Amino acid sequence: MSTTTTPTATIEKWGMFETEFTGPATGNPYLDVSFDAIFRLKEREVRVPGFYDGAGVYRLRFMPETTGEWQFETRSETPELNGHRGALDVVAPTGTNKGPVRVKNQFHFAYADGSPFLSFGTTCYAWTHQPLDEQAKTLQTLAKTGFNKIRMGVFPKDYPYNVNEPLHDIYHVVDGKRDFDQPNYEAFRHFDTQVAALRDMGIEADLILFHPYDRWGYCDMDEAQDYRYVAYLAARYGGFRNVWWALANEYDFLIDTKPMERWDRFFQILEEEDPARHLKSIHNGAADANYDHRKPWVTHTCIQNWDVKRTQEWRDTWGKPVINDEPEYEGDIIQCWGNITAQELVHRFWTTMMRGGYAGHGETYSHPDDLIWWAKGGVLHGEAWKRLKFMRAVLEEDVRGGLEPLGPQAQWPWHRVSGAQDGDVRYIYLGEHQPVIWTLGLPEEDGDYELDLIDTWEMSVTPLAKQTAPQNHPVRHGEIIRPRKPDAAFGVALPRKPGLCIRCRRKA
Amino acid sequence: MSTTTTPTATIEKWGMFETEFTGPATGNPYLDVSFDAIFRLKEREVRVPGFYDGAGVYRLRFMPETTGEWQFETRSETPELNGHRGALDVVAPTGTNKGPVRVKNQFHFAYADGSPFLSFGTTCYAWTHQPLDEQAKTLQTLAKTGFNKIRMGVFPKDYPYNVNEPLHDIYHVVDGKRDFDQPNYEAFRHFDTQVAALRDMGIEADLILFHPYDRWGYCDMDEAQDYRYVAYLAARYGGFRNVWWALANEYDFLIDTKPMERWDRFFQILEEEDPARHLKSIHNGAADANYDHRKPWVTHTCIQNWDVKRTQEWRDTWGKPVINDEPEYEGDIIQCWGNITAQELVHRFWTTMMRGGYAGHGETYSHPDDLIWWAKGGVLHGEAWKRLKFMRAVLEEDVRGGLEPLGPQAQWPWHRVSGAQDGDVRYIYLGEHQPVIWTLGLPEEDGDYELDLIDTWEMSVTPLAKQTAPQNHPVRHGEIIRPRKPDAAFGVALPRKPGLCIRCRRKA
Structure with missing residues (x-):
């Protein structure tokens, strides 16, 4: 049993602590040698597996998720890899370190520090x-x-x-x-x-x-x-x-x-x-x-x-x-x-x-x-x-918790156009649709809103003015006239082209 | 019972024979008067309902579907509309008269004379x-x-x-x-x-x-x-x-x-x-x-x-x-x-x-x-x-029996692009896809084909040349190599733009 104690490392939360040990280089360590370490912070224990990296080098990598003074000790049936102890001083993250991405709000993601992660992958x-x-x-x-x-x-x-x-x-x-x-x-x-x-x-x-x-x-x-x-x-x-x-x-x-x-x-x-x-x-x-x-x-x-x-x-x-x-x-x-x-x-x-x-x-x-x-x-x-x-x-600029659809897929008009909201921002993406006026999905009550037109292809954002929402035609069967309330408190006039998105933000 | 016999009319097959009778003009004939006629050609009988057209006028309209000498006789509980007899000489259709449209080949339509009807409705x-x-x-x-x-x-x-x-x-x-x-x-x-x-x-x-x-x-x-x-x-x-x-x-x-x-x-x-x-x-x-x-x-x-x-x-x-x-x-x-x-x-x-x-x-x-x-x-x-x-x-130009899809909706590549055939003509409509070379859906055996590119937006048809079909990459799992046969006997080179359709016709 080894009792080496490595010097205390200082590492950021969500940074990667890495340490290496020397062990057997003969035979097939990949098959035959295993080791891990228990990392401890107060009453908390985390088991971290180690891995062989060839030429008798064994490594341990650990991403701490809590600041504080962590201790660790290796475990192995191979004596050279057993009982190594060390400590790491985990400090607050800096720079662009926001931690790993986790699921948040059921359908969305966020970094571990809470900042939103809108996935744009390639x-x-x-x-x-x-x-x-x-x-x-x-x-x-x-x-x-x-x-x-x-x-x-x-x-x-x-x-x-x-x-x-x-x-x-x-x-x-x-x-x-x-x-x-x-x-x-x-x-x-x-x-x-x-x-x-x-x-x-x-x-x-x-x-x-x-x-x-x-x-x-x-x-x-x-x-x-x-x-x-x-x-x-x-x-x-x-x-x-x-x-x-x-x-x-x-x-x-x-x-x-x-x-x-x-x-x-x-x-x-x-x-x-x-x-x-x-x-x-x-x-x-x-x-x-x-x-x-x-x-x-x-x-x-x-x-x-x-x-x-x-x-x-x-x-x-x-x-x-x-x-x-x-x-x-x-x-x-x-x-x-x-x-x-x-x-x-x-x-x-x-x-x-x-x-x-x-x-x-x-x-x-x-x-x-x-x-x-x-x-x-x-x-x-x-x-x-x-x-x-x-x-x-x-x-x-605006999305924090994640974009939630404005309606179920089968519901008018969301089977045809696409809309989503997050807090005080709403977007209505019209895609192949090119109406010259729009109301659906805009707020039902008037208020202090900022309206913009996003041209998704031209990459421009330009202000839109509110305009009177068109009166909905009543639904009539014979003598029965059922007036319909307007779709929204106001509408917007749009240019006739595809690929546009309306953004509606409530002013602070 | 009336026994009027109208003079023999000459009418095209699938033309409309129309005749009128005078009947009750008082009360509400729409509710109270009914009449029809039996049209006969040899052993065939067709019952044709008549209708009221206001002001004491009753009409009978009939679209004959067989040439020959038809006889008819009206039937009604209203004496003025009962027992009228007449004849019509149904002759071959002329001009653009191709008859009514019927279902043909399960999923398609044709005029009654057999000519295809490709529905382009507004x-x-x-x-x-x-x-x-x-x-x-x-x-x-x-x-x-x-x-x-x-x-x-x-x-x-x-x-x-x-x-x-x-x-x-x-x-x-x-x-x-x-x-x-x-x-x-x-x-x-x-x-x-x-x-x-x-x-x-x-x-x-x-x-x-x-x-x-x-x-x-x-x-x-x-x-x-x-x-x-x-x-x-x-x-x-x-x-x-x-x-x-x-x-x-x-x-x-x-x-x-x-x-x-x-x-x-x-x-x-x-x-x-x-x-x-x-x-x-x-x-x-x-x-x-x-x-x-x-x-x-x-x-x-x-x-x-x-x-x-x-x-x-x-x-x-x-x-x-x-x-x-x-x-x-x-x-x-x-x-x-x-x-x-x-x-x-x-x-x-x-x-x-x-x-x-x-x-x-x-x-x-x-x-x-x-x-x-x-x-x-x-x-x-x-x-x-x-x-x-x-x-x-x-x-x-080519479709006769109706366009049948080249594959089920779920099948590669027909869930992504669209293709259909009818007899010796095939079309592959690429839509939002813009490959610069294509093979799928083209004939698997070489032969004397005429290939054209249809630009669906520019409304042009231009000849395409055959080109060697790219060799399919083999599917390999480890040591097992399964060569794949080419998608088609030949390919075509295409311009990189959306809205194109490849037409492939076997020459007569």
């Missing part, structure tokens, strides 16, 4: 597997966009436009074959670097653990190998505040090798091995193959579906926040999930959020060298991302 | 109730469009933008109140004139019998009055080959005064009283309030629903042709069923037809004098109608 499935200069470009590009989440695979991707070999193998190749009992620690260290880079840019890393687009054999790992891999990721990445767990892209296309029970178990392993309790989701391929997102270990519903006016239905069905990560992508490739116009993708974002959900961006313009953002990152060629950055900035 | 609910010069304008406008069906109400309409008094009351006003036992025959004679005018232009008159937008009391007629009215219409208009029966616009908004059993009975009365068996449908208001269109008396499913990618679902549900008469209208009024862009309406037409259904047009631009096409006719101000005329012309 997708670069295999960006960490590209040449390093391409990865640098991806980070530069992300810095100028408004995306605050990125979906990215741990494994590389084998798919059209994705035939290059990855930067690193994820497991060691032994006799020309990957040995899924021997991780390539260099690959994981590189992945750490990029997850940290995203964290420092304020971008959530939505890590995809499994996907079916594989020529290396990752889909055929056996059950024990799968479980060990998931537990390893939990131990290695659970300490990063910006990590989200996406169990799969298109898990249903993997059902032939990984049955449903295994997916459930993956979730449970994350519950057991990730003391930071990061967000957890799973992603369907076929539109009718949703996982049962009501299961307790799923924190939010993750889907891909182009039919975004159904967003309220998905909220109602699963009772959790809805992120529609693939409402089809802006692009021009042959695959029709990846060739809608920029206008249409922007429209689907507004439609989704104005019905209480969140959408995801992707860009798939064909490129002579197959450098396509959706898989490889690099640079953006399209038009949607600029409008989404504008959209996020506009919404973040 | 809506002018109350055009026959406007001033005569406006009605003349409506007919002039229709003549330059490509519409071959119009939805129109027998009753006038009370609704926003529809507050003027109708040209004629439908029933006599007695002591300031309409007497629903006394039709205003002048109103019906005028309606006859306009139904005939449409017929002579080759336009189907889709007659709406009831609707809820009423300030005259038509919604509150009692059950017997309702039944008498339906039977009267059957007798009066069954002889016109271009008549369709639309039991209601938005029957569900009338359920408070007319229960479901009454709607069933209306259908049955038409079955009993219309020997020409014209097409019969009924129209919902709320999206979830469809009548059970599977009932045997419904010839085709008539709905209003903006969600046009669900067209195959509606076909599957009801098993009959689907006409989506209100996939929202081009316009800019406050009501959001009437303010989509022209582009969107054209898109919805193509999407609907490329999934095996038919769509309906309407135009609702606000106008200083409330002269809006959708209700009053007059002139068109929009852009969709031109594209729909082009669309009809393009499709009529």
Whole structure:
């Protein structure tokens, strides 16, 4: 039993405490050695799993969620890893550190410090597997966009436009074959670097653990190998505040090798091995193959579906926040999930959020060298991302608790147009509708309101003037005349064009 | 008993034979006098109801469906109307007379002579109730469009933008109140004139019998009055080959005064009283309030629903042709069923037809004098109608049996893009998708094909060249590589823009 005591570290709340120990370097420590630590603050205890990082190095990563003086002590059946003690002084967060993102108000998200998180995600499935200069470009590009989440695979991707070999193998190749009992620690260290880079840019890393687009054999790992891999990721990445767990892209296309029970178990392993309790989701391929997102270990519903006016239905069905990560992508490739116009993708974002959900961006313009953002990152060629950055900035001016739809999906007029509110702000997104006057969804009682017109494509916000609400025509059957009250206390006059959103804010 | 024999008339097959008799002019013949005639051709007998037309005039209208020498004899308990005999020599149709439209191939329509009928309808609910010069304008406008069906109400309409008094009351006003036992025959004679005018232009008159937008009391007629009215219409208009029966616009908004059993009975009365068996449908208001269109008396499913990618679902549900008469209208009024862009309406037409259904047009631009096409006719101000005329012309080049969807709604890629075929022609309508290369839905075996690009908005048709189909990426799980056969024998290169349709025709 070792009794080393490391010096007290000072770390921000939601920062990552990391320490390393030396242990056995022979045999297969990945299989044979385990250790964890108990972190204590007063009467509170948190169990944090450690992980092997190759060459006899063992690491422990911990994201503290409470300020104060924490103590920890390692535990292991391997004597060199047992009984190490240490302390950390957890201080208040600084700068852009707002903590991990959690579910808030049932259908929404917030950082742990309470600030709202309006998810504006993008997708670069295999960006960490590209040449390093391409990865640098991806980070530069992300810095100028408004995306605050990125979906990215741990494994590389084998798919059209994705035939290059990855930067690193994820497991060691032994006799020309990957040995899924021997991780390539260099690959994981590189992945750490990029997850940290995203964290420092304020971008959530939505890590995809499994996907079916594989020529290396990752889909055929056996059950024990799968479980060990998931537990390893939990131990290695659970300490990063910006990590989200996406169990799969298109898990249903993997059902032939990984049955449903295994997916459930993956979730449970994350519950057991990730003391930071990061967000957890799973992603369907076929539109009718949703996982049962009501299961307790799923924190939010993750889907891909182009039919975004159904967003309220998905909220109602699963009772959790809805992120529609693939409402089809802006692009021009042959695959029709990846060739809608920029206008249409922007429209689907507004439609989704104005019905209480969140959408995801992707860009798939064909490129002579197959450098396509959706898989490889690099640079953006399209038009949607600029409008989404504008959209996020506009919404973040006012949205605090999350946008709740103004009505059920089936209710007039919300089956046709989209509207949402949060506190004293309301938005009515008209989309393909181009009325020259509007009232529905505006306040029923007059008051001191500020009205603006958001042109979602031109990225402008211009004041609107109140105008008299048109008198509703009475409903008459024969002699019976039923006067109808006006839809709202006032109306607004609008230009005749698509893609407009009315914003109505009550003045303070 | 009268024994008058009228001279033999010569009439085209599917023409309208009309003859009149003099009978009682006192009392209330509408209530008290009935008569019909049996038309005979060899061993065939057809019972044709007659109707009263005011001032002691009784009429009989008959649309013969077989050439040859027909005999008829009237029957009535009223002696002056009983036993009239006559003959008609029914000859082959000429000119544009193709007969009435019937259901063909389960989901489609054809004229009785076998020529295809691709329904391109528009809506002018109350055009026959406007001033005569406006009605003349409506007919002039229709003549330059490509519409071959119009939805129109027998009753006038009370609704926003529809507050003027109708040209004629439908029933006599007695002591300031309409007497629903006394039709205003002048109103019906005028309606006859306009139904005939449409017929002579080759336009189907889709007659709406009831609707809820009423300030005259038509919604509150009692059950017997309702039944008498339906039977009267059957007798009066069954002889016109271009008549369709639309039991209601938005029957569900009338359920408070007319229960479901009454709607069933209306259908049955038409079955009993219309020997020409014209097409019969009924129209919902709320999206979830469809009548059970599977009932045997419904010839085709008539709905209003903006969600046009669900067209195959509606076909599957009801098993009959689907006409989506209100996939929202081009316009800019406050009501959001009437303010989509022209582009969107054209898109919805193509999407609907490329999934095996038919769509309906309407135009609702606000106008200083409330002269809006959708209700009053007059002139068109929009852009969709031109594209729909082009669309009809393009499709009529090739479509014979009807467009059948290339796949079920849920199937890749047909949940995203729309495709249909008929015999040797296929269309793939890409809509909001803008791939620069395409293969799916193109023939799997090579052959002598003619390929064209239809720009649905620019109204152009330009040749496309075949190009090598991209090799499909194999599906791999680990060591198992499953090569996938190409989607098609060849592909086409496309410009990157929305609203395109690929046409592929096998050369003769």
